Amino acid sequence: MAEKNSKRKIDLIPHVILVFALVSILLIIVNVSANLSEAGIFIDQGGSGVEMIDTATPLPTNNAPTPTIEPVQGA
Amino acid sequence: MVEKSKKKLTPPQKRQRTERILGIVAVALLIAAGVLGALRAKADLMPSVLAALPAADHVEEIGDGLYQAWADADEEILLGYVAFGEANGYGGPLTMAVAVSPEGEIIGASVAASKETPSWLDRVQDADLLEDLLGKAYSDAFALDDDVDGVTGATYTSKAITEAVRLGARDVASHVGLPVELDQAPKIVFGIPEAVLLGLFAVGYLGHQPNFKHKKIVRWGTMLVGMVVLGFVYNSPLTIAYVNKFLMGYWPQWQTGLYWYFLIGGILFVFTVDNKNPYCEWFCPFGAAQECLGAIGGAKVRSPGKYRSLLKWLQRGLAWAAIFLALLYRNPGITSYEIFGTLFKLIGSPVQFGLLALVLVVSLFIRRPWCTYLCPLHPVEEFIRMIRKWVKGLWPKRTANVK
Numbered sequence: 001m002a003e004k005n006s007k008r009k010i011d012l013i014p015h016v017i018l019v020f021a022l023v024s025i026l027l028i029i030v031n032v033s034a035n036l037s038e039a040g041i042f043i044d045q046g047g048s049g050v051e052m053i054d055t056a057t058p059l060p061t062n063n064a065p066t067p068t069i070e071p072v073q074g075a
Numbered sequence: 076m077v078e079k080s081k082k083k084l085t086p087p088q089k090r091q092r093t094e095r096i097l098g099i100v101a102v103a104l105l106i107a108a109g110v111l112g113a114l115r116a117k118a119d120l121m122p123s124v125l126a127a128l129p130a131a132d133h134v135e136e137i138g139d140g141l142y143q144a145w146a147d148a149d150e151e152i153l154l155g156y157v158a159f160g161e162a163n164g165y166g167g168p169l170t171m172a173v174a175v176s177p178e179g180e181i182i183g184a185s186v187a188a189s190k191e192t193p194s195w196l197d198r199v200q201d202a203d204l205l206e207d208l209l210g211k212a213y214s215d216a217f218a219l220d221d222d223v224d225g226v227t228g229a230t231y232t233s234k235a236i237t238e239a240v241r242l243g244a245r246d247v248a249s250h251v252g253l254p255v256e257l258d259q260a261p262k263i264v265f266g267i268p269e270a271v272l273l274g275l276f277a278v279g280y281l282g283h284q285p286n287f288k289h290k291k292i293v294r295w296g297t298m299l300v301g302m303v304v305l306g307f308v309y310n311s312p313l314t315i316a317y318v319n320k321f322l323m324g325y326w327p328q329w330q331t332g333l334y335w336y337f338l339i340g341g342i343l344f345v346f347t348v349d350n351k352n353p354y355c356e357w358f359c360p361f362g363a364a365q366e367c368l369g370a371i372g373g374a375k376v377r378s379p380g381k382y383r384s385l386l387k388w389l390q391r392g393l394a395w396a397a398i399f400l401a402l403l404y405r406n407p408g409i410t411s412y413e414i415f416g417t418l419f420k421l422i423g424s425p426v427q428f429g430l431l432a433l434v435l436v437v438s439l440f441i442r443r444p445w446c447t448y449l450c451p452l453h454p455v456e457e458f459i460r461m462i463r464k465w466v467k468g469l470w471p472k473r474t475a476n477v478k
Contacts, residue, residue: 014380020437021386021448025393027430028412028449032397034424035409038193 098461101395108402109322115405120172123187124157128174130183141250144174155182156251160243163332164235166190166316166408167325171236173243179213179253184240190325190406191232194424199232208237213244213253261330268309269334275301276341279353294356298363306360310419313338313354315397315451319407322398343459350463352456355446361415362446365438372439379448386448394451412451 084092124134124142131144131154140159146152155176161168167190174183184205189196199205211217217237249255275297282293305311317339320326327335338354345353355362368374379386397410414431417423423431437444446453 011380013377014382017377017379017441017444017448018382018386020433020441020444021389024430024433024449025389027426027433028393031424031426031430032400032410032412034426035193036400036404039404039406039409 094461095465098458105322105395105399105402108399112323112403112405120159120170120187123170123172123185126185127157127172127183128154130154139250141247153177156247158243158246158250159187160239160241160246162235162238162242163325163327164189164191165195165229165231166192166406166411167320167323169232169235169239171239171243173240173247175213175244175247177251179244179248181208181211181213181240181244184208184243186236190408191235192408192411194422195229195232198422199229199236204233204236208240211240211244213241213248214256215241217241261328263330263333265333268305268311269337271300271304272334272337272341275305275358276337276345276353279357280345280349282357283349283351283353297358298366301358302360302363302367305358306364306415306419310416311338312360312413312415312419313342313452314411314413314415315394315401315455316408316411318452318455319398319401319411322402323405323407325407346456346459347463350460355450355452355456359446361413361418362443364418365434365443365445368435368438369442374438374440374442377441390448390450391454391457393449394454397451414445 120140121134124144125131128134128144130146133145133148133150134157135143135145135150137143142157144154144157146154155174157172157174159170160173161170163169169189169191170187172185172187173181176182186196186200208217217240245255245258278293278297281287282290282297287293311334317335321339326332329336342352342354345351366374393412397412400410401407414423414427414434417427417431418435434445434449441447
């Protein structure tokens with residue numbers, strides 16, 4: 001009986017390890033997805049792959065009124 | 076010859092063949108991702124020019140990545156110039172748009188492109204470092220922790236922002252005719268982490284020798300030193316981001332990146348010569364932390380039984396996906412999923428803290444669960460080992476043919 005109990009106990013370990021690994025991988029996927037979306041990388045629902053957006057992040061300035069005129073490119 | 080080709084493969088040989096085929100396919104896909112990533116269009120930099128100098132009403136490109144910013148559309152009041160500076164951050168190159176007054180004073184800046192992990196970049200942007208840069212002259216030294224306050228726990232990002240702003244400001248100065256002194260070669264940075272790392276490699280190499288006595292005690296010594304110095308004090312463990320940077324060619328200057336070269340070069344060297352991994356078992360800070368908990372909880376090596384193969388392939392798949400996405404987006408740190416900074420600097424998202432708690436609790440009962448089932452460096456090590464064995468297997472055949 002004791003031997004049977006011991007065998008049952010040992011058999012649980014692979015399942016515990018599997019659950020640990022799967023939960024961890026799930027958390028990793030959630031975290032990496034959050035990183036990707038924070039960086040502006042989203043899965044395009046149109047199915048054309050992925051899109052990357054670079055957002056310009058300003059430093060604090062002393063006086064910063066909102067720019068109103070479009071920039072002119074080229075000399 | 077015909078008989079030889081028909082020879083039936085044993086199960087281990089079949090497994091080896093499958094692994095080699097999958098290895099080649101995986102590498103081919105990584106190369107494709109790298110090429111695609113390199114071909115991706117560069118981001119439009121104009122928004123960052125405006126963000127660097129929001130007071131500008133009219134901005135005009137005057138060539139060589141230099142912009143002139145006016146307060147009015149009639150170009151009567153010149154606010155200054157905007158240029159881009161680039162420096163190496165934790166995740167790769169970081170580009171700053173830097174606005175400089177006609178007199179050479181920094182009047183604004185913005186992050187134009189960055190490969191940093193977003194939460195770490197946010198940390199720097201929320202700190203005083205950015206404000207410290209305003210009002211500096213292009214000719215200032217911009218020494219971190221001297222002229223400018225660095226952000227604890229985000230040293231690489233702080234350094235990159237400061238250096239990129241300095242270079243951008245100098246670029247403006249040289250374009251508008253202000254006197255610019257030639258940059259001196261950077262000073263060689265060799266401090267405590269570099270010295271400790273070399274010492275750990277030396278002790279690790281000695282400890283791997285078959286005749287070495289006191290292996291157990293010395294190994295605990297290196298692990299504790301690694302955990303305290305490379306982990307808690309300097310937070311510089313090896314991560315998949317380093318591997319990605321290496322693959323993408325984002326190599327730091329040798330004078331300031333000696334630690335990086337010692338770490339990657341040392342591991343590759345010992346691995347190639349001795350087929351031993353001196354880092355993971357002997358001084359990886361996170362491995363040491365798990366072993367310390369294991370010693371407290373009486374952790375043992377537990378067999379995953381019938382799930383062994385599944386878990387091995389899950390770990391490999393995870394590591395491969397992390398490298399693949401990083402190469403595709405040319406962003407080494409974006410998929411770095413290690414939770415080392417979460418433990419050593421207590422920085423991370425709630426999800427990362429949850430994962431850390433899970434790993435640490437399991438470490439009490441199972442030996443090194445992170446290293447065994449999750450760490451992305453383990454599959455990289457297995458891959459290098461496989462290639463090494465493969466090449467070694469080919470070598471005698473070739474020499475035999477030549478003879």
